[in-house]
Amino acid sequence: MDALRTENLTKIFKRFTAVDRLTLSVPAGGIFGLVGPDGAGKTTVMRLLAAVMIPTAGEAWVLGHHSVREAERIKERIGYMSQRFGLYEDLTVIENINFYSDIYGVTAGRRRETVRELLSFSGLEAFQKRRAGDLSGGMKQKLGLACALVHRPALLLLDEPTNGVDPVSRRDFWRILYRLLAEGVTIVVSTAYLDEAERCGRIGLMHKGRLLATGTPADVKRLMKETILEVRATVPRRAAAVLKDAMGSEAVSLFGDKVHVATDVPGKDTEMVAELLRKERIEVGDIRPVEPELEDVFVSVLAKDRENGIHG
Amino acid sequence: MGERIIRMVIKEFIQVFRDPRMKAVIFVVPVLQLLIFGYAVSTDVRHVPTAVYDAGNSAIGRDLAARFGSSDYFDITDYPRSHAEAERLIDRGDVRMALVMNEGFEENLRAGRTAHLQVIIDGTDSNTAGMVLGYVAGVTADFSQEVMMERLGRARGMTVGQEAVELRTRAWFNENLESRNYYIPGVIAMMVMLITLMLTSMAVVREKEIGTMEQIMVTPITPLEFILGKTIPFGIIGFVDVIIITVVGVFWFEVPIRGSLLLLFFATALYLMTALGVGLFISTVSGTQQQAMMSTFFFFFPAVLLSGFMFPIANMPEPVQWLTYINPLRYFLVIVRGIFLKGIGADILWPQMAALAVMGTTILWVASRRITKTSS
Structure with a gap:
């Protein structure tokens, strides 16, 4: 069974098309990542799926319920964490959790068990009496997640949950998500971080309101026809600049201390790269073809999108 | 729910x-x-600082001034010795009101002529001034009536009944305003x-x-x-x-x-x-x-x-x-x-x-x- 399904889901704000004919299905019991740069329309999709926004056109079914006609049924069964998860900062950790439990109508008997579990896996047990406003960013994050889970939802929608959270807290957060997954919760998470996208079972690449590709991270990587040449140079930043000038900015990108060059003709371009850098007196270490990373795919897909002249 | x-x-x-x-x-x-x-x-007007200038320095003038002073509404604080001095007191804001009786105030009254009492009032606060004028009219009316009665009595050699319309105000709901x-x-x-x-x-x-x-x-x-x-x-x-x-x-x-x-x-x-x-x-x-x-x-x-x-x-x-x-x-x-x-x-x-x-x-x-x- 699909946890959610959309058909030509479209949202237009005045003249701006935030989501453009999105057709997608997400099977139950997995982590689905909605991946795209800022402004791709991820948040709008999440809101449409959480049934707090009415689509301009198209339809969506979440857990089998229609997102407009049965909005309230959806709300009972999903957990949603908005980008800026709103906590009552003047309430304590436990007061926040209890408040959401009350609003979701969690019965007293089930609540004790759930709250204990939530506190333990989020590591907030010791901070129950602390005000939410006094928690660190990562802790707030976990409290937000705990609040979205008080009613044991079957589907969890997380809108850029780790935005602005330190790497250690991000790892903790993902550990919690895997635990939830093991308990059978379907998770849809939007993110602009590609390392997070790699952690998802399936991803959908979004750009300018449109879904460009879906599949497992490996599937999506296979979409890439070009080969990636990894160039090691002593001054990677300058090397990248030189190569961009010569080969076009879509083909070249900087990955830490390495430069990636996308090419259809790896043999010929290996020579060319070496030649170009030598001319600029940049010392070249090693040039070799590598497996594309998600970011390579992303850069390449976005570049093609731009070439095709499709603009939102 | x-x-x-x-x-x-x-x-x-x-x-x-x-x-x-x-x-x-x-x-x-x-x-x-x-x-x-x-x-x-408080919009109640009480204890208005008042100056009295009686040019003739008459007994009747003192009597009238005393009536003002004994009411709750006025406090007589100054006795200027000239009209100009009274004006200065008002200008400086030392007093809010000045009562001025010119030379011949008593003589006029005794001779049965109208005597003029001049009231100078600081009108910057128009509401208060209006209320103060009301009190002044009340005190003066009482005084006039008594003077008249006294004279009538003297003329006929007997006391007369008070056959006049007397104003008795009573504020309902807030008796003391x-x-x-x-x-x-x-x-x-x-x-x-x-x-x-x-x-x-x-x-x-x-x-x-x-x-x-x-x-x-x-x-x-x-x-x-x-x-x-x-x-x-x-x-x-x-x-x-x-x-x-x-x-x-x-x-x-x-x-x-x-x-x-x-x-x-x-x-x-x-x-x-x-x-x-x-x-x-x-x-x-x-x-x-x-x-x-x-x-x-x-x-x-x-x-x-x-x-x-x-x-x-x-x-x-x-x-x-x-x-x-x-x-x-x-x-x-x-x-x-x-x-x-x-x-x-x-x-x-x-x-x-x-x-x-x-x-x-x-x-x-x-x-x-x-x-x-x-x-x-």
């Missing part, structure tokens, strides 16, 4: 009372306002409006600002539950404020309460509906707490000025008077003053109560229509 509302209410109370500044606003500010209006703001009796019931209307308006308008906007609004909207809560959860706590706080102000007003300032307390509370409930409705409406149209605060004051100040709290509505230009018909404060002032001072009941106050009920339900309905769980 009831459970959820109760939880919302409890949450609001926790939030309000956890903030010490909020506690002060709710409980201290009304009492402070009451003290200001009870002690400091104490301004605090007039203002303190008004403070109830004003403070309750301000506090409930502020709390309600902030309550929803704050949730929008910190992002909890979106989170609440994805829960199964109904808009009605949300609205009740956001208004009931502030309604209760409004009631508590009414009780505090009433208790302090009645027991400390001895403002009489002649009507039914039950009716007062019932009318307060109607009035609170309008305040909560306006607050909720402001909350739905504002994006930030600053905007809500500005809108609250933009509504509140005209509402107070055009309510008859300080300035009588009858004195306002006619179009402005029409405007006051949509001002809930106007109606509630009539009700509180009626209940406190006149002791009148619903048989007389029903039109005001009906007006509040209509306005309250209308604005609450409009505001709640604006709160929806889905955005488009």
Whole structure:
């Protein structure tokens, strides 16, 4: 069974098309990542799926319920964490959790068990009496997640949950998500971080309101026809600049201390790269073809999108 | 459904009372306002500093001056020795009024001619000046009448009956014309409006600002539950404020309460509906707490000025008077003053109560229509 399904889901704000004919299905019991740069329309999709926004056109079914006609049924069964998860900062950790439990109508008997579990896996047990406003960013994050889970939802929608959270807290957060997954919760998470996208079972690449590709991270990587040449140079930043000038900015990108060059003709371009850098007196270490990373795919897909002249 | 509302209410109370500044606003500010209006703001005119210049230095002049001095309204503080000196005293503001009797004041009276008493009054504060003139006329009239009687008596060699029309004024409902009796019931209307308006308008906007609004909207809560959860706590706080102000007003300032307390509370409930409705409406149209605060004051100040709290509505230009018909404060002032001072009941106050009920339900309905769980 699909946890959610959309058909030509479209949202237009005045003249701006935030989501453009999105057709997608997400099977139950997995982590689905909605991946795209800022402004791709991820948040709008999440809101449409959480049934707090009415689509301009198209339809969506979440857990089998229609997102407009049965909005309230959806709300009972999903957990949603908005980008800026709103906590009552003047309430304590436990007061926040209890408040959401009350609003979701969690019965007293089930609540004790759930709250204990939530506190333990989020590591907030010791901070129950602390005000939410006094928690660190990562802790707030976990409290937000705990609040979205008080009613044991079957589907969890997380809108850029780790935005602005330190790497250690991000790892903790993902550990919690895997635990939830093991308990059978379907998770849809939007993110602009590609390392997070790699952690998802399936991803959908979004750009300018449109879904460009879906599949497992490996599937999506296979979409890439070009080969990636990894160039090691002593001054990677300058090397990248030189190569961009010569080969076009879509083909070249900087990955830490390495430069990636996308090419259809790896043999010929290996020579060319070496030649170009030598001319600029940049010392070249090693040039070799590598497996594309998600970011390579992303850069390449976005570049093609731009070439095709499709603009939102 | 009831459970959820109760939880919302409890949450609001926790939030309000956890903030010490909020506690002060709710409980201290009304009492402070009451003290200001009870002690400091008084339109009663008493102890007007007065100068007396009697050019003839006559016995009758002294007698007249003494009558002024012995009344509660005037304190004779200076005896200038020239007209010019009297003027200077007024110019400097040392005295508010000067009584001037020219040479021949006594002779004129004795000879049966009209004697002129000149009253110079500082008219910068026109209201006070008007009242002072009234007192002066009263004292002078008494004096004239006595002089006349005395002379008639002397002429006929007997005492005459007092066959004259004597003015005996009696103010009903506020016998001593104490301004605090007039203002303190008004403070109830004003403070309750301000506090409930502020709390309600902030309550929803704050949730929008910190992002909890979106989170609440994805829960199964109904808009009605949300609205009740956001208004009931502030309604209760409004009631508590009414009780505090009433208790302090009645027991400390001895403002009489002649009507039914039950009716007062019932009318307060109607009035609170309008305040909560306006607050909720402001909350739905504002994006930030600053905007809500500005809108609250933009509504509140005209509402107070055009309510008859300080300035009588009858004195306002006619179009402005029409405007006051949509001002809930106007109606509630009539009700509180009626209940406190006149002791009148619903048989007389029903039109005001009906007006509040209509306005309250209308604005609450409009505001709640604006709160929806889905955005488009």
